[in-house]
Amino acid sequence: NAGVTQTPKFRILKIGQSMTLQCTQDMNHNYMYWYRQDPGMGLKLIYYSVGAGITDKGEVPNGYNVSRSTTEDFPLRLELAAPSQTSVYFCASSSPSSQALSGNTIYFGEGSWLTVV
């Protein structure tokens, strides 16, 4: 019963390095998301995708890139890491219900803790 799987769970990056956070889901959900959560703060949407080949910016997209080549996978790329990108990153997925008002429940992965030094 995997759900949404993120890797790595923990990573330390040096300033200027690049890396990719991997995310895969096995629920056949169309919608996938990347959020970041800073201490004491809510979840901020970085990027989202409504289906393979379609991505869109969220609230805080600067410094990140995504791709969605398959329904299952939604990797997040950090280019030129900066200390401001130290955060916890959550990948999530959802599938809109036929009942539009009650659907779109989001399921989260376990999170990836990233520190940029």
Add this chain to the structure above:
Amino acid sequence: QKEVEQNSGPLSVPEGAIASLNCTYSDRGSQSFFWYRQYSGKSPELIMFIYSNGDKEDGRFTAQLNKASQYVSLLIRDSQPSDSATYLCAVKGRGYSTLTFGKGTMLLVSP
């Protein structure tokens, strides 16, 4: 800019009491409202959602929605120490739109 406001807390209640968590939102067109629980170091998990004015009950949890006042709340009856967590309010707009999260309220239930 859609905003979702929550008191950061901590809200401290004794075991067995009713905990009341509140949330206000700025977008009057918002249609669905969600409460997530997040334990320290863990990912958020959905507790319940509501989209009609009034109350919705699920076990010890009751969500209350007042669209005219742009206010949604979560009541936890018979609070247990295991309820100690941060509770995130999230709001969804019309049609397909992403969720906007509040910063969360930390709840501490003392034995």
